[in-house]
Amino acid sequence: MEYLVMLPGPTNVPNRVMNAMLAPVINHRSDDFRTLYKSIVEKTQKVFQTSNDIVLLTTSGTGAVEASVVNLIKKGDKAVIPVNGEFSTRLADLIDSWGGQAIRINAPPGENPPYDKFEEAFENHKDIKALYAVYNETSTGTTIRYMDKLGQLASRKGAYFIADAVSILGGDELPVDKWNVDICVTASQKALAAPPGVSPLSVSKRAKKYMQENPPPTQYLNLKRYFKYYEEHFETPFTPALPLYYAFREALDMVLEEGMENRIRRHRVCAEAFYAGLSSLGLTPFAKPDARSNMIIAVNYLHGMDDKKFRGLLSSEFKVLIAGGFGDLKGKVFRIGSLGEVGRYHVMRTISSIASAMNMLGIKTNPEATSIAMDRLKALG
Known part of the structure; x- marks a missing residue:
């Protein structure tokens, strides 16, 4: 047995998805790869329910979450974040460690903070740059059920809205464009039922513009590089995990077929x-x-x-x-x-x-x- x-996570992976990794390794600077990459991006947009740009990182979900911080947060920037478990705590700590100021709206593990606490935070701090939220707190089995309202609030206040959807996208509601999500992060090995190692992000036009004008002092997680390579070549700036790309494409096909x-x-x-x-x-x-x-x-x-x-x-x-x-x-x-x-x-x-x-x-x-x-x-x- x-x-x-x-x-x-990782979760059970269908044989169909595992078998996709048997495809031969190809040149990641070839037309074959460009066709593969464009296909994955288009399918990912459908699953995210967005017309925004998609970036595929060969990382765990943590790498993509970190990318959402290092490409957006600068020293002294304020970011509101609900904290009610291990992963939301890690994200708040990451914001602080990168020089930002995490405004934590705390709740006991297993609970969510009242929505009005977010309204209060924006009233008390007029210069909030971003609102981050771990949509599904994996450590406690807790899901924020007012993500749409958080997106509306951030949009109304001119702040960026970032959704850590690592353990939920593909299994629960998350219409990225409808909910005004500027950056949405997920990972292949959770609700999308693919092997671990691919972490897609969607990036809104205004967030993309900011990142292009204010690139971070990093190499691998510098999203400006990914935008440039996709727009100019339909390629990634660094060598991707090709077998995982094949598997991820197959997993996306299964999601869309269902x-x-x-x-x-x-x-x-x-x-x-x-x-x-x-x-x-x-x-x-x-x-x-x-x-x-x-x-x-x-x-x-x-x-x-x-x-x-x-x-x-x-x-x-x-x-x-x-x-x-x-x-x-x-x-x-x-x-x-x-x-x-x-x-x-x-x-x-x-x-x-x-x-x-x-x-x-x-x-x-x-x-x-x-x-x-x-x-x-x-x-x-």
Whole structure:
């Protein structure tokens, strides 16, 4: 039996996408590559729902997030950012370390700050340059459900709006142009169900103009170089990871074939099945109801449940891989990645395995848990 990868990322990758990497390596300064690159850019624009420029970085999602900071933030620039978990904290720290001033709107992990706190921040600081937001906080299974309002606010105040959508784009709503997102960042290995290593960004016209006129003192993450090479040659300035490009193109094809509306619905239904099935086992979600993610299911451990033993049993006995908690949440929660290729099989096998592992640890469980989850999955049709 193969491992079932139910991590927050990387996720299970369809065989069709993996097989795409068997294509021969080509010259990245050739017409063949230019055709490949243009195709990926056009498909990425459709998935992002944008007409903005697309930059493909051969990095992890962290590299693309860093690019969104180093190309926009200068010394002394103020940037508002909600902070409610590990990745939003890292982003705020990155802004500070680059010489900017992160205006943190804090909320307890598992919750989102009230929207009016952002209005207050712009009232109290008249010179805010940017509003950054981690759309889906992977460390706590928390999603901001007012991203559209943040985009409207930033646009109204003349600030740039940057969405860290690393673990959510391709699985939940994110119409980049409609929501006034100036820079949107994601990564291949999450909801797009491709191997890790490709991180696309969309960049609005005004953000692009700023970057071209104010390039950062960097080489690899200098987006001005990427704009120039694409416009003049349909190439990347540095050698791309060609096999990953082939895989990413195939993954984009699968997203577009399914259709964004259907894909988002599938992720929502699977998340609802997870929450219902796990709740019937006596487990409670970590995030508050109005902030719960459809991508990352973060769950509180019951008293006496040992993280290492529990996840070890899932791995060794059932070949199911899930993640533990970060930082202060280590040993207190476990996290399931319900994203990418997720469907009936993934949900049912995971819940069944969790119930069995709990029984092996001496914890009585509801034998109807899988039936409850299956009932929710009927909505998939």
